[in-house]
Amino acid sequence: xxxxxxxxxxxxxxxxxxxxxxxxxxxxxxxxxxxxxxxxxxxxxxxxxxxxxxxxxxxxxxxxxxxxxxxxxxxxxxxxxxxxxxxxxxxxxxxxxxxxxxxxxxxxxxxxxxxxxxxxxxxxxxxxxxxxxxxxxxxxxxxxxxxxxxxxxxxxxxxxxxxxxxxxxxxxxxxxxxxxxxxxxxxxxxxxxxxxxxxxxxxxxxxxxxxxxxxxxxxxxxxxxxxxxxxxxxxxxxxxxxxxxxxxxxxxxxxxxxxxxxxxxxxxxxxxxxxxxxxxxxxxxxxxxxxxxxxxxxxxxxxxxxxxxxxxxxxxxxxxxxxxxxxxxxxxxxxxxxxxxxxxxxxxxxxxxxxxxxxxxxxxxxxxxxxxxxxxxxxxxxxxxxxxxxxxxxxxxxxxxxxxxxxxxxxxxxxxxxxxxxxxxxxxxxxxxxxxxxxxxxxxxxxxxxxxxxxxxxxxxxxxxxxxxxxxxxxxxxxxxxxxxxxxxxxxxxxxxxxxxxx
Numbered sequence: 001x002x003x004x005x006x007x008x009x010x011x012x013x014x015x016x017x018x019x020x021x022x023x024x025x026x027x028x029x030x031x032x033x034x035x036x037x038x039x040x041x042x043x044x045x046x047x048x049x050x051x052x053x054x055x056x057x058x059x060x061x062x063x064x065x066x067x068x069x070x071x072x073x074x075x076x077x078x079x080x081x082x083x084x085x086x087x088x089x090x091x092x093x094x095x096x097x098x099x100x101x102x103x104x105x106x107x108x109x110x111x112x113x114x115x116x117x118x119x120x121x122x123x124x125x126x127x128x129x130x131x132x133x134x135x136x137x138x139x140x141x142x143x144x145x146x147x148x149x150x151x152x153x154x155x156x157x158x159x160x161x162x163x164x165x166x167x168x169x170x171x172x173x174x175x176x177x178x179x180x181x182x183x184x185x186x187x188x189x190x191x192x193x194x195x196x197x198x199x200x201x202x203x204x205x206x207x208x209x210x211x212x213x214x215x216x217x218x219x220x221x222x223x224x225x226x227x228x229x230x231x232x233x234x235x236x237x238x239x240x241x242x243x244x245x246x247x248x249x250x251x252x253x254x255x256x257x258x259x260x261x262x263x264x265x266x267x268x269x270x271x272x273x274x275x276x277x278x279x280x281x282x283x284x285x286x287x288x289x290x291x292x293x294x295x296x297x298x299x300x301x302x303x304x305x306x307x308x309x310x311x312x313x314x315x316x317x318x319x320x321x322x323x324x325x326x327x328x329x330x331x332x333x334x335x336x337x338x339x340x341x342x343x344x345x346x347x348x349x350x351x352x353x354x355x356x357x358x359x360x361x362x363x364x365x366x367x368x369x370x371x372x373x374x375x376x377x378x379x380x381x382x383x384x385x386x387x388x389x390x391x392x393x394x395x396x397x398x399x400x401x402x403x404x405x406x407x408x409x410x411x412x413x414x415x416x417x418x419x420x421x422x423x424x425x426x427x428x429x430x431x432x433x434x435x436x437x438x439x440x441x442x443x444x445x446x447x448x449x450x451x452x453x454x455x456x457x458x459x460x461x462x463x464x465x466x467x468x469x470x471x472x473x474x475x476x477x478x479x480x481x482x483x484x485x486x487x488x489x490x491x492x493x494x495x496x497x498x499x500x501x502x503x
Contacts (some may be wrong), residue, residue, distance in 0.1 A: 045101040045115065054096040054500040058205045060140045061089035062389070064490040066130055085489075086130035090140040090165065092205045096120035103179060111180050116190065118173035122206050127165050135249040136160040137236070142205040144168050144236050148252075160249045170238040172209035183217030183224075189233070189240060190214070194225040195262030196280030196288045196380045204235040208378055211240050212259075221270075226263030232377045245285060245320050245375040246329040254329075255320050257283045260374055271296055282374040284318030290380065306344040310357075312381065313337045314371070324375075331371035336361035338370045338393065342384045342401075349414075351405045355384040361395040366430060368395035387423040388446040388468030389492040397427035405448075419448040429475050440476030445469040460501060466494040 066086045098118035105112055124143055136148050143165035151159045175188025186192075191199040192210040199207045211231030217224045233240045247254040262280030273295040280288045294308040314336045316322060324330040342355035361368035370393040372381035385392065385399045392399040405419035422445055429440040451463040470490040474480075477488025 041104050044104045048102040049114075050100050051503040052098045052100070052500055053503065054094075054098065054498070056094045056205060056496065056498040057092070058094070058142055059089070059091045059495040060142055060203075060493070061087055061128075062140065062490055062492045063087045065487045085486075087128060088130065088134065088139055089126070089128045090142040091125040091127070092122055092142045092167065093125055094120060094122045094206050096206075098173060106178075111178055113176055113178045116173055116175050116177060117171075119169065119171050120206050121169040122167045124165065124167045133161045133163055134165070136162050136252050137247070138249055139165075141203060141236065144238070158250075160252045168238040170206070170233065172207060172233055182219065183215065185216075186214045188213075189231075192227050192229065194227045195264045196278050196290060197227065197229070197260070197262055197374070198378050198380050200235070201378070206235045208235045208237075209233045209240070210377070221268055223266040223268070224264070225266075227261065229260045229262075229377070230258065234376060243282065243375065243377055246324045246327075246331075246371075246373075247376070248329055251327050251329055254375060255323060257285050257320055257375075259283050260377060278380065280374065280379070281317060282377070285316075285320040286374055287315045287317045288372070288374070288379060289313045289315075303345070303347040306346070308342055310340040310383070311337070312340075312370070312372070331363070332361040332368040332395070333363050336368065336370045336395075338383075340383055340385060349407045349409050351403075353384060353401070353403045355401045356399065357383060357385045357393075358398045359393050359395060361393075363395060366395075366428075369393050370395075385423065387421075387444040387470070388448075388466050388494070389470050389490055390423075390442065390444055392423060392425040392442065392444075394425065394427040397425050399423065399425040415451055415453045417448075417450040417452075419446075419450070421446040421448075425476075427476070429478070431475065432478060432480050438475055440473055442470065442472040442476045444471070460499055462496070462498045464494065464496045466492075468492040468494075 063085055065084065096118060099116065101115040103112040103114045122143065127140075127143060129139060134145070136145050144167070145162035145164075146166050147163035148160055149163065151161055171189070173190050175186050175190045178185045178187070189209055189211050191207055192212070192214045193199055194214050194216070197210065199209060210227065210229045210233075212227055212229035214227040215225065229243065231240045232243050242256040243258070243260055244254040244256050260280065260282045262278070264276060264278040266274070266276050268274040273293070275293040276291060278288075278290040290310070290312050292308060292310040294306065297305045297307075299305055314332070316325075316334045321330060325333055336359070338357055338359050340355065340357035342353060344351060344353040346352075359370045361370045363369075369391070372379040384403070385401045387401075401421055401423045403419060403421040405417055407414050407417040422443070424441060424443045426439045426441050428437045430436070431438050445468070447467045449463075449465040451461070453459055453461055468491070470488075470492070472488040474485060474488075479485065479487055
């Protein structure tokens with residue numbers, strides 16, 4: 001018989017301290033609850049509770065042409081750097097500690113609850129920007145900007161640039177979670193992945209979180225989930241704040257709105273087929289809708305075919321969106337949709353896939369695109385056609401991808417996978433001399449190396465190395481004949497190592 005793990009005195013102290021502090025804050029009702037009830041609740045909360053430590057090491061860089069690299073000279077004045085390719089990079093280490101109490105019975109009801117509290121800190125290991133400057137909320141976006149200044153010019157014409165980056169600490173999770181037979185309800189601050197909102201993408205070093213409530217329930221083959229949200233803490237932020245509209249380094253001062261609600265219906269007929277309907281709306285700002293249908297078919301016992309079709313639709317929902325249009329920070333004028341299809345063929349260690357999507361996102365200046373956030377809050381979008389660096393979601397654009405992956409199970413390393421993807425997009429672009437609309441083409445080659453053990457002592461280790469090579473033609477990149485053809489080329493690298501364990 002395996003020997004049961006005995007927590008160390010340090011681990012027990014951490015659990016008791018966190019559990020006691022959180023429980024006392026929630027159950028501070030001495031006028032109603034007697035000592036025996038509180039004592040029993042405390043015992044349940046500190047039974048089967050756990051402390052999880054999560055660590056993520058993240059390096060991200062882009063080698064690209066910078067035609068507007070500015071820096072401060074010794075006299076404190078802006079100067080223009082020489083044109084050319086420069087590398088911008090950020091390297092970070094994040095550490096998070098998350099406490100989950102045991103489940104507490106609520107009288108004679110079938111409902112139980114537990115309490116959850118988490119703290120994350122992001123440390124800067126290194127950063128590099130040409131001229132020592134980066135656009136506000138731009139660049140590699142792993143670290144928070146600091147020492148930001150306006151470069152001059154009239155409103156919406158200048159740029160908000162930052163002279164440095166820094167790490168930060170935050171409390172992204174503090175909530176109570178209620179459980180019943182086939183569902184749960186989370187109330188407070190937490191990581192809400194539901195409906196049309198999400199907390200993370202591959203570009204985030206620290207998760208975003210929301211304030212509000214999130215509910216999940218399962219009934220037969222149906223799964224229902226949704227949320228009502230009144231606050232948002234960005235991955236780059238350290239405080240829970242208001243929900244906000246769009247902003248960028250031309251206009252870093254967004255409007256705010258009071259609430260966002262979203263819901264999803266997910267039907268799964270086992271592993272054979274299923275469909276999803278999702279909807280979300282931000283007050284007086286934006287509505288988003290998504291549906292998809294998928295199926296799996298076993299061609300042979302070793303060969304599986306997977307097919308999926310998706311539809312996304314965004315629609316302006318009030319004055320706040322139209323203000324964003326006037327401010328020049330909206331991706332489209334009134335509405336946008338994206339239709340996507342993809343198919344995968346999997347046999348043993350090999351997987352082959354093809355994907356396609358098309359976008360309609362009209363904008364008066366002809367430079368519309370499909371966006372998927374609710375302003376600052378992160379929105380849901382899941383496409384195999386999304387490249388490693390660029391977006392390929394331009395108005396009128398048609399994007400494709402072909403890919404192949406192989407895991408090394410035949411040499412005893414099923415957790416190691418190598419993948420290659422070739423992405424390309426054709427979109428209408430106004431020619432720089434004739435001013436006629438022509439089709440430009442952008443391409444991106446992406447190489448991925450994954451290592452994700454599913455068992456053993458390294459079970460919770462995840463490693464990703466991604467190298468992306470973006471190559472647009474002259475028309476796509478807006479290059480005149482007098483400019484070098486490689487001016488639009490970008491080489492990007494992402495390297496992520498994450499590991500989590502319980503104390």
